[in-house]
Amino acid sequence: MPKTSSSLPEGIEDHTRFQQRVWRAQRWAWFGFAAILIAALFGALGRGGLLSQQELKLAGGSFELPIITRWNAPDELRVFFSPSASDRRLVVDPDFLTIFSVEGIDPPQKAADYENGRIGYVFPADPGATSQVILRLHTQKPGLHSFHIGIDQDVIERSVLILP
């Protein structure tokens, strides 16, 4: 279409090439928006979804713990203790408590103690079935953090990414 600078009203310039670049960028951005939403549905941005949780098996049971989560948001750590005749001890290091605040434990622990600089939450034994404990967490600071977690003497290091 004919559109010369001289024919345009005062203050209006012909920015056709710039506009076309912007429109192209916008279309690509819309694909980006869709990609972010799909990633969120898969859990890449935390709080539910396949990618946000990790299942961890240890000798005394297993964990479902967040590996991607969000800052200042609630999350959960599920612990499944294998059947046992003796009390079970969930162990975390102090780093865990600087990354997450433990808002609640369901069912509540029988006792809490310290051993080798790590915190232990003691739960009563159930020789008949797997027992589940849920730690209701609240994330404290964004970034990539490592912490130690385990059951009884079986402690391993894990990382969590807390998005801002």
Place this chain on the structure above:
Amino acid sequence: MDAVIRGVAIYFTLLVIIRLSGRRTLAQMTPFDLVIVLVISETTQQAMLGDDFSITNSVLLILTLFTTDIALSYLKRWSRRTARLMDGAPTVLVTNGVYDEAALKGSRLQRDDVMQAARTQQGIASVKDIRFAILEVSGNISIIAKE
């Protein structure tokens, strides 16, 4: 400290998303668009305040937003290129009674939108009577009639 970071982060995030979503989103406001704006304001409010509802935090946030806005207005004054990048440029939709279909498509507008503006502003009934229809940076469509 985090109030300032939160404020600046949300300001620029919104700026980029709104800019990339296209001007039409905010300009041609339908009732549904109004709902979107209300939801955005509610969501960003929580993201900016976090769990600190103190007056200090609110004042800090307000100052952050105003200061960022003032700083950007100076930046746009100094650099026309930055201004164009951030605010966009006016888009000519009709020249001498002829639609620019590429401009309409790029701006996600329809001929009806132009004619609605023509009728409202100038009482124009046909596109042939339009000399220029310009989608302004503000999102409004300006109509200049043929003499």
